[in-house]
Every structure is written in structure tokens, then in C-alpha cells.
Amino acid sequence: MNHAEAKVECGIQVDADSMLQQSIVISAMHHQRADEQLPEIRGFVRSPFNPLVYHSVQQAVLAAGMQHGSWPDSSRIGIVLGSMFIDAVTEEESWRDLLQGKKLSPIMFPQSVPSAIIGLLARDLSIHGPMSCISASQDSWSIMLDMAQAWIADDYADIVVLTVCEVPSLRSEAWEEEQGISHDWSGGVWTLIVEKPDQAVQRGLLDRAVTFQQFRDRYVDTSSPCCGMLGSILGRNTR
């Protein structure tokens, strides 16, 4: 690979040598809207939240040139799920059952807990390093990116998978009404693979990599408070 080769990513021209000088980069990404077709996951029903997370992380890891068991050291791979409203659709469905006098199905419990889907991904992708789930109403992407950067800088991990997912729900709608903002959005998921550039270059990913600043400039619209932690980076409407 020619490191000096100029690359165009997200409309921003970047020199690969300057990319190598970054402390960390985003080496692969995947994103998907919630209204697009999704494969089902066994054990997760009636809500698109967990299938979205599962599918997107799988696709991003694949785009980063990895698959199950192929990490250099699985205990050095971290993962973080960010979601402002978490899986409020499962909560709605559970209350719907309860209010209709039904007993809760045991299948609804694990999927209501954010760490469960990350645990399934950890099993299927052989991720054994740090793992976390967060919810924030502001600075969401900064918090996520800073966490990945800190984990790598503090030597907790070599690669960090960041995934942010939001699906519209009665709860998100109520919050947005309270804030006086639009709740006309479809939801979705966005997954980033974060690592040191010298590591990304070994897998031939540097020419597709973006810096944090490029990611923020290109995708994160802080002027729009809609769509939970996603910000407005995944399309509005089409609910």
C-alpha cells in the first residue's frame, strides 16, 4: 500500500501519512435505518432494537476485515453500546401484555437489558475485553469517541467497537414532545470500529479510515437534538 497516496473519504481529502499520525482512527463503519429489512435473531422478538445492533456490529466487524475468532487477542477487543432510549419498544410490548392480563414471556426479559445483545455479540464475535452500555442526552458522540480513545490510550483495548442505536417508541415520542422537538424519525444504528492507525494499516484499512474530527464534521449534526444519541445522522421520517 502506498501510504502517501491521497484518499477521498466522505468528501474530505486526506493524506495517508497524516492519517498515520493520528492517535486513533475509525477504520470501518456500518449504518442502517430501522425501516430497512433486517435478518431476525433467535431469542429477540417484537422490537427492531436488538436485531439492528446485532446486524450492524456484525457488518462493521466484517468491513474491518475481521470475523469470529480472528482477532489477534480477543481480550483486547472492547465494545460499547450507546442508546438514549434503549429498547423502549420491548418495554411497550411487555406492558401491552401485562395490561391485557397476560403473563410476561421469559423471552422478553433478556432483550430488555442492553448488555444482553452485547453479550451475544461478544460470544459470536469472540469479544472478551471491556464492555459497556451508556445513555446520554448530550455530547453523545463525544462521550462514545472519548471512551474508545481512553480505552486504547489507557491500554485496556487495541480495538473498540462503538455502536449507537435508537428506535422510535412511545417513550422517545413523549420525551421529544416534552422538549418541543420533532419525533418524526425512523431510527437506526451506526457502528464504528476504532483502532490505532498502525494497526489499521496492517489490514489495508487506512485508505478507507476517517479521523474523529472528519467523522464529526461529516456526520454529527449537533444542531439537531432529534433521534436520540444518533443525532440526526440517520434519516428523519419514513416511520
Place this chain on the structure above:
Amino acid sequence: MDRTVVITGYGVVTPFGRGTASFASTIFAGKHQFRAIQGFDVSHTYAKRGAEADIAGKSYESFAKQCTDDALLMAGLDKRISSDQDKLRKAAVAVGNLGDGIRAEEFYRARFMSDKHNGTKPTGIAERNPFAQADLVAAYIGSEARRLAFTNACVASANAIGYGFDLIRSGRADLVLAGGINVLHPLVYYNFDSSRAMADDVVRPFSAERTGLLIGDGAAMLVMESEAHARARSAMPIAELCGWGISADGYHITRPEPNGEGLVRSMRMALKQASCAVEEIDYVNAHGTGTPLNDIAETRAMKKMFGEHAYHIPVSSTKSTTGHMLEATGAVEAVISLYAMERGMMPPTANYVGPDEELDLDYVTEGPRSKALHTVLSNSCAFGGNNCSLLFRRRDAG
């Protein structure tokens, strides 16, 4: 600048009430708080018991404010004084929780049964958002800094404390308020009931005849700061948080990895960070849920981590008295660990009826035990195989 992370204050609510005044006669005396559930209807559930705090008007908001008030008071921070306001304005806030579900039923009943709705918007759902608790605490102390909730179930508040450690250690914050909240509410109880994970009568961690966990109310907030920050305002550190660890089992969505490999990784990370030898560990406050699978996996993890020394480290599970406080449990057990260090007294594992296969560590079953505690480890584990370990060192006066 000294980036050593110290704890200078804490506030706690357990099923026994607010504060630590009752600790000696309850948690540290091996008395449990498991009673028939009073707060909501359990006529259709298999399980009937839990550890509810007898506190009027309990809510995530009231627990968060009570713990924050008590933590700030202990730390010598007063939000009415302008110099402290300036410090609190820059304090980061991290709160482990999955949202207040106490009033969720009203909201969903109104939304799903539109004839009862009468055109008025149902309320009571805003506090169900996890981030709302972090925003609430930040607003309460006047913080304009970063605030977030951790939502990774039963490690959430331990993770919040670990996050605070990282912020302070790296110089991204000098002062952090971190902890967690759990107030029993119907949906979480019914969910646990659906999985048949709850005990019939009491919680018996590491014991024969253990049948599962019971859930309890709880909350705790800790004031964490850099040693230099604490020293500059003449605050007395209670203890040092010298390391923490977090890991993924990569095994199952609900069951722990049977050999505790994930928990070993989180304990190892904490000890490595603190340059702490296994022989230095004086006491382990275990996750100890009292479920058949957890207690074996955790025991195997400690044997793997500590080797032969595992048999010489006292281990107890205070969930035998408080129940499992879910997202708050890591923070409350951190406070119990700090209290144990301050008093030189280990809380027992209550309700123990006898040994079970492979469970052969020193589980402090005879009652409270006196011992000078310099280094204490507190473990938490969660759904999805998420593990978190917090390592505290005593700060001797002077």
C-alpha cells in the same frame, strides 16, 4: 499533578433505609430485609418477596438527591458556597440505572387504553429514560460538565465508578459524582419472575439450598476526586480507588461463563492497574447473587485469580441481607466495602445453611468478623456476561 483517585464522600440508601447508621445492626449483623412485596401487586407472580426500603415517597429522584446530599456533606462540599459551586460546575456525573419504572404503568395504561386518556397527555415516563437520572443529578449539583448513565444492568454503577476513575486519572476531570439507583418497580420484578430466577424465601449465597436471588431497593453516590484536588480543599480521603477492571465473558446472554474467565479478566485488570499483588487482597465483596450458576462461576474465578491464596481471603455476599439492587448494586457494595475498611469489620454472608459442592472458600458465614482491611475488592457481574471489579485501598489518617 497527583492523579491518584480518592473517595472523599458517599451517600447510600439500602433496603434498611438512608445512610449507614443501621449498617452495624443489619448488613454487618447478618440480618436480612426480605419481606412480602408491598409496593405492587404480586398476586399472580411465582415469587412474592423482595427487600423494599420502608421510605415514604421513594423514587429514583428522591434516592438520587438523598445520596447526593449525603455524599457532598461527607466530602465537605456545599453547593450554596460559591467556591464549591465552581468545583461542582466542573464535576462530571455518571449514574448507573435503567430508568425509574415506578409510574410507567400509568403511562402505558393511558396510552394503550385511549378511552381513559380523555385527550390529556399521560405523564410519568420522562424519568424512565436512563439519562434523565444523570441529568437530574447534574442539575441538582449545578454541573455543566459531562453527564451520562450506564445501562449495563448489574455492573452499571460499578462501571460508572470505573468511568470516574478513568476521567480523573487521565486528567479529564478533577471531580466526579458517580453511583447508581434502583427502586423496585413492577416490570423488573415481573421480568425476573418470568425467568424463575428468584428465591422462595431468602437469598443464600455460596450455600447449599440456595434457590436464587431477590431484588432490593438501593442507591449510592460517591464523590471521587484527584488527590491533589482533595488536598487543595483540605478534604480528607476515605480511601483510594486504586484500580478497576471491566470485561466481557463472550459466553451467553444471561448465564455466566462457567469457569468465571471473564470475571478473572476484570479482577486481573484492576490489580494490574494498581500494581497490587494477590496477597494484598484482604477481603472480597462478592457479586454473590445466590443463584446456582453465579456462585460456582464466581468461586472458580477467585480460585483461578488468587490461586492457593483464594482459601485465605475472606469473601462475603451482602446480597444475603440487602438483596440484589441491580443497577445500584455495584455502588452500594462499594460503600459497604468502604465502611468495612473504615471499621475494620467484614460483613457476613447471611442465611448460610451449609457447604455445597465446589463452594469451599472462606465465605464469612459465622457473623461479622474483625480484621484490619487495607485492600478490598468488590465484584459485580451482569446479563450478557459483563463483569466489573473495583479495588479500594485504605487511606490511613495522616
